[in-house]
Each structure stands twice: as structure tokens, then as C-alpha cells.
Amino acid sequence: MTYTIGEFSRLINLSIHTLRYYEQQELITPQRLKNGRRCYSESDLTWIQFIRRLKDTGMPIKEIQKYAKMRAVGDATLVDRMELLIKHRQILSREIMNLQEHQVNLDNKIDYYKTAITERIEDN
Amino acid sequence: MTYTIGEFSRLINLSIHTLRYYEQQELITPQRLKNGRRCYSESDLTWIQFIRRLKDTGMPIKEIQKYAKMRAVGDATLVDRMELLIKHRQILSREIMNLQEHQVNLDNKIDYYKTAITERIEDN
DNA sequence: ACTTGACCTCGAGTCAGCTCGAGATTGTAT
DNA sequence: ATACAATCTCGAGCTGACTCGAGGTCAAGT
Numbered sequence: 001m002t003y004t005i006g007e008f009s010r011l012i013n014l015s016i017h018t019l020r021y022y023e024q025q026e027l028i029t030p031q032r033l034k035n036g037r038r039c040y041s042e043s044d045l046t047w048i049q050f051i052r053r054l055k056d057t058g059m060p061i062k063e064i065q066k067y068a069k070m071r072a073v074g075d076a077t078l079v080d081r082m083e084l085l086i087k088h089r090q091i092l093s094r095e096i097m098n099l100q101e102h103q104v105n106l107d108n109k110i111d112y113y114k115t116a117i118t119e120r121i122e123d124n
Numbered sequence: 125m126t127y128t129i130g131e132f133s134r135l136i137n138l139s140i141h142t143l144r145y146y147e148q149q150e151l152i153t154p155q156r157l158k159n160g161r162r163c164y165s166e167s168d169l170t171w172i173q174f175i176r177r178l179k180d181t182g183m184p185i186k187e188i189q190k191y192a193k194m195r196a197v198g199d200a201t202l203v204d205r206m207e208l209l210i211k212h213r214q215i216l217s218r219e220i221m222n223l224q225e226h227q228v229n230l231d232n233k234i235d236y237y238k239t240a241i242t243e244r245i246e247d248n
Numbered sequence: 249a250c251t252t253g254a255c256c257t258c259g260a261g262t263c264a265g266c267t268c269g270a271g272a273t274t275g276t277a278t
Numbered sequence: 279a280t281a282c283a284a285t286c287t288c289g290a291g292c293t294g295a296c297t298c299g300a301g302g303t304c305a306a307g308t
Binding site for chain 1: 226
Binding site for chain 4: 128130144159161
């Protein structure tokens with residue numbers, strides 16, 4: 001099963017413009033039909049979903065590009081790719097811890113507001 | 125105790141340029157000396173640290189600006205400010221859950237690589 | 249034959265969030 | 279007095295990640 005850019009766009013909820021941009025950035029390289037139109041496969045689908053996950057976890061496009069290029073080379077880059085993911089995993093878990101800390105802080109601040117507001121009401 | 129922009133910059137590890145940019149964006153409004161130079165106070169310090177936390181948790185500058193403007197108005201905006209923080213807290217906890225999910229996914233992928241690499245080695 | 253709709257390329261525009269530099273002023277050290 | 283370092287304003291430039299539009303192609307339907 002293959003998809004036109006329009007179908008693919010709807011499927012993964014990324015604009016056609018963005019898909020072409022990602023291709024230009026060498027994140028994804030769909031096949032072309034004889035008439036020059038892009039032709040996305042199932043494996044492009046799983047691949048772009050993975051890309052989105054990397055993006056959502058804050059990996060910059062340049063970094064994803066590196067990964068994509070290694071992937072294109074093949075099995076010889078397995079170790080390098082894994083290392084890149086492990087590095088990213090570390091960044092990610094640090095980020096999560098950070099956010100959790102901020103969350104606690106935010107909760108304290110909110111509590112502080114609650115108290116302040118209650119006291120103001122009692123004053124009136 | 126007050127600080128010049130240079131001292132303050134070193135203290136909080138933000139460039140002088142960035143501090144002036146934040147001021148222009150109305151996030152922070154330091155006093156001025158008669159000669160026109162900025163003069164940051166202790167309370168500016170705690171405030172900017174809070175700003176950084178909001179930024180680190182992904183709040184856009186425009187949103188922080190809203191908060192800063194309400195803060196400048198005073199106690200009348202307590203409830204609104206609290207609501208803004210509560211809204212932000214929700215966004216934040218959704219984001220954390222999301223990242224945790226991605227983390228699991230990433231772990232699976234890494235495991236997959238480990239297996240693939242081991243098998244390749246055994247093949248040789 | 250002709251319109252329509254989905255596609256193509258390429259270059260430019262947008263937005264957030266800085267980052268930089270020119271040119272002027274001011275305060276301290278020699 | 280003079281040099282120097284830190285500050286000031288203002289406007290321009292930069293990076294990342296899209297986003298848009300003009301002008302052209304191509305295949306299917308009427």
C-alpha cells in the first residue's frame with residue numbers, strides 16, 4: 001500500500017508543506033512515481049511516526065537528520081544509531097526530572113496564592 | 125542590596141542582551157539610577173528566577189508577559205494569576221506524561237537495537 | 249478540447265526568541 | 279586630563295522550524 005502526499009499528510013496530520021520541508025531536510029525520502037510525484041510507503045509511515053516522537057521529545061531537526069542519514073547507510077551504523085538514542089534518552093530523562101521539579105515549585109506557588117486569596121477574603 | 129546589569133547577568137546566567145530584551149518585552153522592570161542605568165533588586169532576582177522556571181516549562185514569553193502585567197497591577201489580580209498558573213500546571217503535567225510515554229518508546233527502540241546488534245555479532 | 253484538482257519546484261515570508269553592533273555616555277583608575 | 283570599562287538606545291541580523299504563494303505539470307472527468 002502506498003500513499004500520495006495528500007493522503008499521507010492527512011494520515012499523519014502534518015501539512016503537505018511540512019512533509020516537503022522534512023524531505024528537503026533529508027529526514028524522509030519517499031519514492032517517486034515516473035511523473036515525479038511522491039509516493040509514501042508503509043515504512044515511511046512508521047518512520048515518520050518515529051521522527052515525530054523524536055521531535056516531540058525536543059530533538060532538533062539537525063540531529064534527526066544525522067540519524068536518518070545513518071539509517072540510510074544501513075546496518076553498519078546500528079551501533080552509532082543506538083548510541084545517539086541512548087544519549088537522547090539521557091537528555092530526555094534529565095528534562096523530565098527538571099519538569100517534575102518545576103511542577104512541585106508551581107504547586108507551591110499555587111498554594112501560596114490560595115492562602116493569599118483566602119486571607120484577602122477574610123479581611124473584607 | 126542592588127545589582128548593575130552586569131552583576132545581575134552573571135548572577136542569573138542570562139546575557140545582558142537577553143535581560144534588556146526581557147525588559148523590552150515587559151517581563152521585568154528594574155529601577156533606574158539618575159544616570160539612567162538599570163538597578164536590579166533582590167526582588168527582581170526572585171522574580172526572574174520564577175520567570176526562568178516558567179520559560180523552562182515551555183511558557184511562551186507572551187504568556188509570561190500577561191502574568192507580569194497582572195503582577196504589576198497588584199492584589200486585585202491574584203485570582204487571575206492563580207488561574208493562569210493552574211492552567212499552566214495542567215499543560216505541564218500533560219507534557220510530562222507525554223515525555224514519559226516517549227521515554228518508554230525510546231527504551232523499546234534501544235532494546236531493539238541491542239538485540240539487532242547482538243545478532244549481527246553472532247552472525248560474524 | 250478544456251476545466252479541475254492534486255501535485256511539482258523554488259524562493260520568499262513569518263514568528264519566536266534571542267544576539268549583535270554602532271555610536272553615545274558615564275564612572276573609576278592612572 | 280585621559281584612557282578604559284561598563285553602560286545606554288536603537289535597529290538590524292540570526293536560527294530554527296515551518297508556512298506560503300507564484301507559476302507550471304499532469305491525469306481524469308465532462
